[in-house]
Amino acid sequence: MPPKNELDTTDRRILRILAQDGRASYQAVADEIGLSRPAIMERVKRLEESGYIRGYRVQLDRAKVGFPVTAFVAVRYGSSDYVGDEPRMREMEKHPGVLECHHIAGDDCYILKVVAPDLEGVQEILRDLRGPNPQMNTRTTIVLSTLFEKPGFIPTEPD
Numbered sequence: 001m002p003p004k005n006e007l008d009t010t011d012r013r014i015l016r017i018l019a020q021d022g023r024a025s026y027q028a029v030a031d032e033i034g035l036s037r038p039a040i041m042e043r044v045k046r047l048e049e050s051g052y053i054r055g056y057r058v059q060l061d062r063a064k065v066g067f068p069v070t071a072f073v074a075v076r077y078g079s080s081d082y083v084g085d086e087p088r089m090r091e092m093e094k095h096p097g098v099l100e101c102h103h104i105a106g107d108d109c110y111i112l113k114v115v116a117p118d119l120e121g122v123q124e125i126l127r128d129l130r131g132p133n134p135q136m137n138t139r140t141t142i143v144l145s146t147l148f149e150k151p152g153f154i155p156t157e158p159d
Contacts, residue, residue, distance in 0.1 A: 010035070011043060011052075012155055012156075013033055014040065014043055014047065015052065015053070015154075019152050019154040020154060022056040022057065026040045026044070029044075067115040067116060067121075068118075069121065069143075070142075071115075071116070072111060072112070073141075074108040074110070074111050074138065074140075075089070075109055075111070077109055077137070088129075088133065089110050092112065095125065095129075097116050097124075098129075099112075100112060112129070126138055126140065
């Protein structure tokens with residue numbers, strides 16, 4: 001087995017299998033890879049403890065659960081020497097309609113992926129985001145349709 005911080009080919013195969021099906025049993029993974037169930041359990045535990053696996057999630061159909069509107073919100077601050085309001089952005093993690101927040105390079109400071117039951121819900125998120133900050137400017141792009149959305153990152157072999 002490789003050192004704790006390195007991934008070998010078997011670890012990468014385990015990660016690919018679990019990224020595609022987080023509910024795969026240890027036995028199913030063991031059968032596919034050709035190792036024993038206890039060996040797979042040990043490797044998965046090590047991958048979890050070392051932070052390669054951060055959790056297991058259900059992928060919901062957002063429209064069916066009442067959140068059919070998806071939007072991307074670019075955030076920019078008016079003052080050119082203003083570096084951004086990271087505590088404010090981190091606070092948005094608690095907002096149920098904010099799925100992602102990325103600090104980005106370019107004209108904008110942050111980009112957020114948000115979901116809402118309707119356009120009014122998007123407006124509420126924007127009001128919550130802006131808060132009392134008059135220097136914050138936002139630009140919202142509404143998603144008309146999604147061609148594909150991968151459930152998560154699936155690692156490949158490095159070159």
